[in-house]
Amino acid sequence: MCWDEPMPISPGAKSWRPRYGTNSYGKKIKTFMPTGYRKLDQERVSRQSRLHHHHILLHSSAVWDMCCSGTACKIFTLAATLTTMIYTIIVWHFNASAENILASHFSQFENEQMVASIMHVPSSVFPKKVNNIDGHGSTRGARESGCIISEFSGDATQLTFPNCPLYAIPDGLVSFHSVTLLDFSNNRIASIPESLSSRESKLWPPNVQVIFMSNNSLTHCESTVFLYAKSLRVLSLKTNALTEFDARWLPSSLEQLILTDNSINRLMLPSNSLRKLMLTRNRLSSVPFTAAKATSLELVRLSQNQLTSIPDFVFQLSHLSWFAIASNPIISPAFCGKRPIFVSITELNIMKSAVGSGASGNVHLGTFQGKRVAVKLFKSDSADGTFEDEIAAASCTNHPNITRVLAIVKGHHSGLVMELLESPFLPLAAPPNVWVTLRCTYAPGVTFRVAKAVHLLQGMTDALQHLHNHKLMHGDFYAHNIFYNRETGSHHPLVERLEVRAFGIFAQEIFIRTRFTVKEGPTRELIASIIHRCLLPTVYKRPSFAELATSLHKQL
Numbered sequence: 255m256c257w258d259e260p261m262p263i264s265p266g267a268k269s270w271r272p273r274y275g276t277n278s279y280g281k282k283i284k285t286f287m288p289t290g291y292r293k294l295d296q297e298r299v300s301r302q303s304r305l306h307h308h309h310i311l312l313h314s315s316a317v318w319d320m321c322c323s324g325t326a327c328k329i330f331t332l333a334a335t336l337t338t339m340i341y342t343i344i345v346w347h348f349n350a351s352a353e354n355i356l357a358s359h360f361s362q363f364e365n366e367q368m369v370a371s372i373m374h375v376p377s378s379v380f381p382k383k384v385n386n387i388d389g390h391g392s393t394r395g396a397r398e399s400g401c402i403i404s405e406f407s408g409d410a411t412q413l414t415f416p417n418c419p420l421y422a423i424p425d426g427l428v429s430f431h432s433v434t435l436l437d438f439s440n441n442r443i444a445s446i447p448e449s450l451s452s453r454e455s456k457l458w459p460p461n462v463q464v465i466f467m468s469n470n471s472l473t474h475c476e477s478t479v480f481l482y483a484k485s486l487r488v489l490s491l492k493t494n495a496l497t498e499f500d501a502r503w504l505p506s507s508l509e510q511l512i513l514t515d516n517s518i519n520r521l522m523l524p525s526n527s528l529r530k531l532m533l534t535r536n537r538l539s540s541v542p543f544t545a546a547k548a549t550s551l552e553l554v555r556l557s558q559n560q561l562t563s564i565p566d567f568v569f570q571l572s573h574l575s576w577f578a579i580a581s582n583p584i585i586s587p588a589f590c591g592k593r594p595i596f597v598s599i600t601e602l603n604i605m606k607s608a609v610g611s612g613a614s615g616n617v618h619l620g621t622f623q624g625k626r627v628a629v630k631l632f633k634s635d636s637a638d639g640t641f642e643d644e645i646a647a648a649s650c651t652n653h654p655n656i657t658r659v660l661a662i663v664k665g666h667h668s669g670l671v672m673e674l675l676e677s678p679f680l681p682l683a684a685p686p687n688v689w690v691t692l693r694c695t696y697a698p699g700v701t702f703r704v705a706k707a708v709h710l711l712q713g714m715t716d717a718l719q720h721l722h723n724h725k726l727m728h729g730d731f732y733a734h735n736i737f738y739n740r741e742t743g744s745h746h747p748l749v750e751r752l753e754v755r756a757f758g759i760f761a762q763e764i765f766i767r768t769r770f771t772v773k774e775g776p777t778r779e780l781i782a783s784i785i786h787r788c789l790l791p792t793v794y795k796r797p798s799f800a801e802l803a804t805s806l807h808k809q810l
Contacts, residue, residue, distance in 0.1 A: 397435075406430070416440060423457060433459040435688075439468040446472075446479045458483040464688050468492040477503040488688045491516070492532070509691045514555070523548050529691055534558055534578070535635070541565040549573065552692050557581050557639045569748050572791035575756035576692070577749070578729040580639030594649045595661040597622070597671060602663070604629055614641060615669065622660060622671050631669040638729050641668055650724045655717035657737075675737050683733035683763075693759075694733040700767055704777055707768040710738070711761055711781070712806040718757060719799035722750045731756040733763060751796040758788025780809055
């Protein structure tokens with residue numbers, strides 16, 4: 255702050271007298287000196303008065319406040335403002351540049367990690383900006399981690415108990431009214447007492463929708479303990495030691511039941527709104543006919559069990575679209591008579607860091623025969639079968655709309671060498687997750703021209719027809735498993751019709767995002783008719799992929 259009049263030098267200075275002189279620039283100035291001061295003080299103040307007015311003047315017994323003229327003050331304020339603006343612009347530009355650099359790297363990963371196709375793309379092939387819990391996709395809300403209930407805040411929406419280890423479900427969860435997700439994965443919980451199943455002994459938060467209890471030590475679990483979790487949508491008991499499970503008492507709101515990697519040989523299923531059932535790597539020799547009452551089922555995974563026949567109920571489920579039964583005695587490995595090329599991992603010049611990761615493997619960039627390639631190295635079997643199944647199926651495919659497998663990696667690390675899909679190929683959509691059951695998420699505003707939509711649908715019917723001609727079922731046909739070029743784009747006879755419904759759902763997603771003109775009415779009616787036929791509740795009445803391909807080719 256500046257003053258027009260000087261402040262007193264000390265409390266003892268009560269009167270002032272003017273003193274005239276010149277400053278360092280030769281300009282006449284007028285200053286005020288306190289009366290009654292010693293000559294030494296007068297000389298010191300006179301000497302100090304020649305400083306620029308914005309300097310702070312010191313006295314042996316007090317501090318002079320800053321005095322400046324109106325013009326100097328304005329100049330100082332303007333200079334400070336300009337300095338602040340320049341600094342802000344520099345910082346903003348630096349941050350923006352950093353974000354652009356990171357975005358370009360992510361874009362490069364999305365374009366280079368590739369390996370996608372309707373055949374081999376991992377479920378999480380490109381870096382995501384969302385958290386991933388238990389391998390089931392994105393999360394939402396405030397997530398907190400801890401081992402003691404008192405460590406959590408009352409407004410948390412997701413509670414995780416990582417590697418505590420817990421031996422029992424903690425008390426006090428019911429008081430967390432905002433919690434929608436509980437994650438008890440990677441602990442040592444061996445059982446949930448049946449006494450906790452009563453309405454009086456409230457166990458779960460009233461609004462919980464997702465419960466993960468994967469990788470624990472459960473040998474027995476009564477479904478009645480979850481009965482009063484009225485909002486429960488997802489229950490994962492993956493990787494435990496269960497030998498039987500009676501799911502009939504699960505809440506009617508449940509949509510996803512994950513029992514992968516147990517030792518289940520006896521199972522009872524509910525007749526509720528269950529849509530997704532994961533039973534891979536168990537010991538089932540049969541599936542109870544009561545499964546036919548689960549009429550909402552859309553996805554069933556039965557790979558790596560002991561089934562000697564395809565369960566009859568499968569073809570009675572009007573909504574079933576995704577079905578996997580590989581690595582059972584009923585299924586023989588795919589063999590097409592072609593001898594694949596085998597290579598060692600040392601021949602591929604693989605980058606150490608992975609550019610993509612999925613449930614069954616990691617994807618790296620490499621070099622094969624002088625070209626950049628995508629190398630998928632298996633780390634575990636997927637929910638669709640073993641990696642031997644994937645290798646065998648890959649040797650049978652040779653289609654322009656399916657990612658080409660160039661060689662098989664043999665040795666300590668097994669894997670696939672595949673063509674690298676770079677820009678302009680990008681995943682068509684994001685995969686489903688615990689909050690969105692069995693439906694892909696498209697970016698806001700995604701639309702297709704009619705010609706693009708028809709071309710896309712026709713390409714997919716051709717590819718799926720090719721697979722089924724070789725008695726292969728994809729089993730995981732989603733938009734997120736399709737890389738889309740944004741610049742262009744003993745086999746049971748009814749198995750194909752199951753996957754036709756998955757294609758119908760995909761066609762429906764494209765249809766609602768396609769802009770039709772009045773002249774394109776016939777094309778609109780054709781695609782609508784195809785969707786209707788693909789989604790027919792009676793499995794055998796659905797068209798084959800050959801019929802669909804013929805219809806779409808006529809439209810082009």
